[in-house]
Amino acid sequence: MDKSKHLSAHPSDLVSRFHRSRSLSTPAHSGRDRSSPSMRPTSAIPPAYYTVFAIYEPVLTTLGFLGAVLDPKGTHDYQAPWPNGPPPEDLPLATRLTIIQLGHVCALLGLLNVWLLTAARVHLSFQPALQEKIVGALLTPLLIGDVAHLWISLWALGDQRWNIQNWSPMLFITFTLGFTLFVPRVMWQLGIGRYVDSRDRPSPKS
Incomplete structure (x- = not known):
């Protein structure tokens, strides 16, 4: 008798029973809940940022150091325009030593990036x-350094800061490369494409 009643049940009843059993066995948003945690960033230094800060930047700083060692006078002379005549023939020993030491500091910062990151x-x-x-x-301090570097460079140029047509190629390169590091650091601070604990921390239920 029970079997005949089950077979003679109205189709709409069977459909409603099917939906009720499905809702009990599978939460309505379980698929979304399962997929969303896997879509969150899981690293504060993902490959893109690691490539910029632990490979690209150290290469730049190392090349700068090598340039200062191999050609300290050229490194000195091309830092800024010479509006009142050509640069001096001889580079003072103190100036040569200062340039090489500054190049070494830049290379050291690049090495710190590699090891720490x-x-x-x-x-x-x-x-x-x-x-x-x-x-x-x-x-964060490197970002502050980027801003300070750009500002100090413009300040030190004095009356030549906006006379861009007289800038040396090295000065153009300095500002351009500075922005190629400044922009990714700002993006990192904004949490773009990386793990942010306040945003991506797994909830207790996940």
Whole structure:
């Protein structure tokens, strides 16, 4: 008797029972909940940022150091225009030493990027919140340095700062390369394409 009643049930009843059983076994938004955590960034120093700050920037700073060592006079003379005549024939020893030391400092900053960011990426990959703090402790002062470098360079140029047609090629390169590092650092600070703990921290339910 029960079997005949089940077979003679109205089709709409069967459909409603099917939907009720499906809703009980599978939450309405389970598919979305399962996929959304996997779409969140999981690293504070993903490959794109690592390439810029741990490869590209150290290469630039190392090349700058080598240029200062191999040709300190050229490095000095091409830093700014010479509106009142050609540069001096001989470079004072103190100036030569200062240029080489500044080049060494730049190369050292590049090496710090390599070692610190590599250590954070390798050893803190499962602690993205701590990784974000360590990486931020490096990139934040470097961002301040980018702004200060551009501002000080313009200030030091004096009356020549807006006489752009007389700028040396090295001066153009200095500003251009500075922006290629400044923009990614700003993007990192804005949390673009990387793990941000306040935004991407897994919820207790996930």
